[in-house]
Amino acid sequence: MKPVFSIFAAFSILLWSGQSQLFAQRDSIATSSLDSIRISDQQFKTSDIDEIVISGTMKAVNRLESPVPVEVYSAAFFRKNPTPTIFDALQNVNGVRPQLNCNICNTGDIHINGLEGPYTMVLIDGMPIVSSLGTVYGLSGIPNAMVERIEIVKGPASSLYGSEAVGGLINIITRNPQQAPVFSADVMSTAWGEYNADVGFKIHAGDKASVLTGLNYFNYQNITDDNHDHFTDVTLQDRISVFQKWNFRRRENRLFSLAGRYVYEDRWGGDVRWNPSYRGGSEIYGESIYTGRAEIIGMYQLPVKDPVFFGFSFISHNQDSRYGDTSYIAHQNIAFGQVTWDKKYGKHDLLAGAALRYSFYEDNTAATAHEAEQTWLPGIFLQNEMDLASGHTLLLGARYDFHYHHGSVFTPRLAYKWSLNDTSILRFNAGTGFRVVNLFTEDHAALTGAREVIILNDLKPEKSYNVNLNFIRKIYLDTGSSLALEASAFYTYFTNRIVPDYENPQSIVYDNMNGHAVSKGLSLNADLNFARGLKLILGGTFMENETTVNGQRTQQMLTEKFSGTWAASYKIRPWNLTVDYTGNVFGPMRLPLAGELDPRPAMSPWWSLQNVQMTFSGFKNFEVYGGVKNLLNWTPGRHTPFLISRTEDPFNQQVEYGPGGQVIATPGNPYALTFDTAYMYAPNQGIRGFLGIRFRLDQ
Template structure:
């Protein structure tokens, strides 16, 4: 540690040597005849920076006679760069052109430092405010369907669990980050994306392909970085929405957020809160089922289906992010969040869970806190970020059927993430700028899963709590990368070394310790000012530990299903390649963006689940390593066209193949085999259009296409009144979920606007052909759009609405 401190001292001394007293330089920013308020002013790649005030003016303190590179950026406008020599003559003027496709966002996920998206060595997609506003999106996951290679799906009809697939790979292969921190631990991943309200999200950045070199395990399919809002200006917004399916099954949402900045701009805070309540919905209330005797035969009178396909839920979220600027070199930030999420599916939802025929319910509490310290050298060429984050999760649950009393469970999880990251601007080297990043990180994750005690009437006694899983994982990591950036060519080289120590407190003989080394190479070459190609190579891994999907105890054939790890389970490994070409060009008055990306990912030693039974008859998923590799490859396409500032259209489409090299069993050892990776369509895509009818009226059209795929069905329930007795693979139909919204905005007061919206989602009511009925139905037999046709109305009031 002394060597590290000495090195840092020398770097500070060298960069501080010879600095002179600053002079004040004034400037203003316009677009046409209008001044642009709150635009970002960045000096020398972020060494210094400020914002324009509410009149579009700014003041900089620069060293007299020195040359500077000034970049002005603002969401909705094309960035502009000027090289100046600081003196006292005149006032700087920057005139921005509108960025009709919003391609110039500042992102951090590609290389772990802030930079313009167009300049990143890897392809990064961004879900921003405009897309969230184009429909009745309430949570972060709903916007991810509109990125090529990305698809959000429902995986359980009882509890409403969802997962994100990137490039066809299942949810556990995607690393989900909150403000660049891996706090999506092995417990909240199943429901986490539905627990993040849009009101707290600034933007969502998606990097497809391996990225373990930056963020550790699980980043095989890609990385999703959810960046929460930060206080930049004094602002507020409140809003509410009401959605209904049939006038009986409704979805209510209300939220607020506010940013507060002190007069000296040294203290700032962002506060948010949201509440959502959704009623359960039954897709097939006219279908019937029968009770089943011990021999598996139906008997008695037909019973009308009363099981939910859309889960009832109630979610509260609130939090605050506070910044304190101690001086020009030191800044502290504190981030606090709390979420309470209740959801229940099945039937007889007004009764106690064990009194219903089939119930899956959770009551989850999530609390997190993060503290960061940022230090900058006087010339901002050195940035040291130290961070500490912690999260605790408490989940009460019930998973069971046939009014069984032993379905209650308690799962707790704690996560600690601590680390330090050093960013260095090394200046010019071999004709290009060099940016070096190095750091170390510690991740502690503990999960305890219990089956709670109950009164056993047959034995006339109270049973004891039974611990299903008690696992502790500690990860120690170091990483480093260097980005060399010339006029046309950029090269990024990096590597990360993880040492994962896993302790199974239930079965110490299953303890594991393993190192994992993962390199990364990314290259970008500018063919012209408008056209560039990118290529990437990366490896990835997943440690042999409990993951979020392992702790989702779904109900199958009337039994709760739990996961047990093979004592010999080894880590998964992956290798991925990608090659992309993109064009960003203005032709006449039309701005056009095109992207074609090819990708290939191979997963070795992959985890494979097989059904089995414990001695007490409990149905389990036995997780082991497969001898068959999985290969996912294909092409992502994107096109964005904006003929004018009043109209734009954007589309994304993916064509891929997802398969195992050898046929893979699904279900138990006697079940069918398939080479297909199940629940993965070979074609899917999306489209969005926005039309500004006038300064006050806007219309938006959004659509998500899902192609055919193979979905597994485990027998036990009734389809169209007939008992299903065989495990089968269903080739699903294709779906097109189309939505429409019209919005009206006007001034409420001098500084406040009000926006009203009216719309409909899933206009053509695209849903799967058949739903399963009965107490013993397969809860995982769901596919296609998550919700049916839904009408909605929303209202927003704020001082920064556009």
């Protein structure tokens, strides 16, 4: 790995070097958190196609002007490595990692800078639509035809977005129906037998409305057991999703947008002999999950003089799961409404708002044995963005929320932007975050039945304190090439942190830790645009996520200390051919062993997923693409004697226990283990080819 560190060391030195000129126009498909700039008669100015972002300040602003750093990734960026879900697509974003949490059903969440999925808020068009149960299942089935771009903010955003926006937020911006193509289609299959179809089309409903519809269908039914443990390596899935968005024309161009999505998924994994007749039984082990999920989101601008908006969302999530003979049946409704008022007064740009979230949750576990959990979470917030002087912008904000059980929660925020010159911008952000916990909807390991769940005390909301320093620099080289660089340092301090304890192989213990946790690190990004058609996007994140209890520091489970991503694109114009080489690399992380005698490694090795794609665009309205995923054919099973412990005895019928309830070693169980699926950190899917075709009709 020495070459990797050498590259980033050289990059760090270059970032702070003083000799540079402003970077020319960036390629529109290779967007990151850096702004598009173009040259005009040797004068440098912001181009007309600069991205407008909303996630950092909850209002539409140019990325160059935003005091909060926002990373933006276009739909074309994700086409460099086509995937059937947004969950998988985020694997090539620096500092963002899709984490699989189950070795059988392959559910997972999104880590930002090493923080687990429950610390990340996911929104669609600015509305919190993916949370709790949706953190695990809601990122599947969002049709790619509907996605315009994805905005990512790293670090707490609770002062604007409330609970769950502790580690950061991911905002999926869908297409404007008026600007979308009339028809688009993207169909792909892989050598493993995966089939994905994505279709979008728009119509005009009279003179007052435009309607965009997206359909996604994914199917994988190929039972594969390359690691020979008699369990499926990859979960079988059958999923269909329908998304529709309406934009209504109103007087004075006031906004009214309404969208809805429904997704149904049937997924299962387990013993290769399993079929639906064994569902819920104790004869052949299988994990079968039926998911039905409906979402409605909308934004309405009130007919008043000042910009006043009412945003709303509603989620209904129904899940019927069987983990062997353990049943988990859950129903969750989340209703959200928010009013915002934007007012400019001299050098002040004010944003005020009030929000209300209602959550209903009921399942068949002890969590809601007596009554369903119902939570009202009202909040108000105020933000003031001020121009202090030329090149200096200050943002002050605060939010107050009231939880019926935990009481008042106050989250302040500060952001400062200093434009040092025409080529460099420095941003400083500080703030607090909070998260109200519902672990039964967030931790899949607590639902499998493989371990007993123990909650020691009444869990208190987690709180965080965060600072972030961001520096960007744009460089134009005399050769006609261009370079855009970015560095971010981040530090987050947690109190009341809830860290699941896996040390006892028979249980998972939850409690607010008697100590604190720290997440800190450095993130580096580079966009290189060479004059001869080669484009590079490089990223690396060095981080530490540690917990300290009674003075003892411990690396957080399932968190790497280094991750890197890259995307290299080269266009051979005479052949209408584009070659994309994408990949990532991750450092070692602590893994949850199932006992003191467990022979599996306690730390993961360095690992990398790499892909290559070729796209031919010589046909009118058509693109044909194909390539290879996981070029190195890397899978975690190569470095361990087994991944799932005791697949031969998934119901623990042959496990023997000692007087204290501990598992004891026997000739049939020499490592004193029970059946456990928590040892998981990377996909089991090996090398595979893929082939697809895209069609787009604009008129």
